Amino acid sequence: MTGHSTYTPKSGFARWLERRLPILGFIHESFVAYPVPKNLNYLWTFGAILSFMLVAQIVTGIVLAMHYTPETTLAFDSIEHIMRDVNWGWALRYAHANGASMFFLAVYIHIFRGMYYGSYKEPREVLWILGVVIFMLMMATGFLGYVLPWGQMSFWAATVITNLFTAIPYVGNSITTWLLGGYSVDNATLNRFFALHYLLPFVIVAIVGLHVWALHVTGQNNPTGVEVKDIEKETVPFTPYATLKDAVGLVVFVGLFAWLTFFVPNYTGHPDNYIEANPLVTPPHIVPEWYFLPFYAILRAIPNKLIGVIALFASILIVAALPWLDTSKVRSGVYRPAFKKFYWVFVFVAVGLGYLGAQPAEGVYLIAARILMAYYFLHFLVVLPLLGKYEQTLPEPRSIAASLGEAATPEEKPHA
Structure with missing residues (x-):
């Protein structure tokens, strides 16, 4: 679902750039004039919330990587160095760790909303599949990041999860050895996990780009599940209507994120991860982060x-x-x-x-x-x-306008 472009360059530079690289027009069509159903509720704000969380995770992760040392004898101490010696390092570390939890909280709400309102149905199958791919990449990234602090729970979670690949017939042991860089979780494993944890967020950004592209091709679903039939009557421009609603949802979500980060930063963590990894001592109860449970x-x-x-x-x-x-x-x-x-x-x-x-x-x-x-x-x-x-044979509204009580004729009214 796309609307007609209403972008008109107002300066000489903008006109010059638009003829050579129409990026300003693309932004205007995608995030300003793009028509969205007027009956969207606040559950549709989680797309913007997830975009914000992805950027926040990448920014905090890049800064943390500047101070982290992916070496088994130094990794745990480098985390303590970040927490105690780097200016605002504790805030960055807590924001990144709790940001992962908030990211998954938002994505679970996003998925369950899509399930309830049928956002996976034709013509949005590819959009849905891309969303599942993003979710799987998030899980891989979250697991890799959980290993990096090199605490007890990090080490043993890596041992348990990588050991799962040995169950694959014939090639399982070879895959596990290749993944670990040896025969056990050690320095090569930590280096590989750090490199992949740094790389995968940018892969996620690329898939998110495809996800948004697919969304703009098919148009947004809405609480009625009925496709837009009259763009003039049933939609509003993305800006300012959807952007203001997204801003309200984002402020509430960031408030919860800030409370978790500054007041209960270790609520979702495990106390054993404040003990340096010891291959000779197995924790009594190994549990992953809550979003894997x-x-x-x-x-x-x-x-x-x-x-x-x-x-x-x-x-x-x-x-x-x-x-x-x-x-x-x-x-x-x-x-x-x-x-x-x-x-x-x-x-x-x-x-x-x-x-x-x-x-x-x-x-x-x-x-x-x-x-x-x-x-x-x-x-x-x-x-x-x-x-x-x-x-x-269940009835449903014939149009979004009818569901909003704006039907002009009896034919447009909802079924009895």
């Missing part, structure tokens, strides 16, 4: 290592297949009563898996994790296809 619970719920690894990756990849698993012609959950109930069951299951991932893999916790894991996959493979067949 649902998938960690799925991994531990299966006793067979290879099947557990397959289930771990399948639990992420199955989200990319959502456009084809949900066959309902009604896009938005607002107009799908049965879907709405099962959606909240799925949210409960996802949060429950996150809680169980932080608990010991034994007793009632293990049984509960297996039950929730079973529903997790059944939701995608059974529940959504059945709901799609059941909801084929």
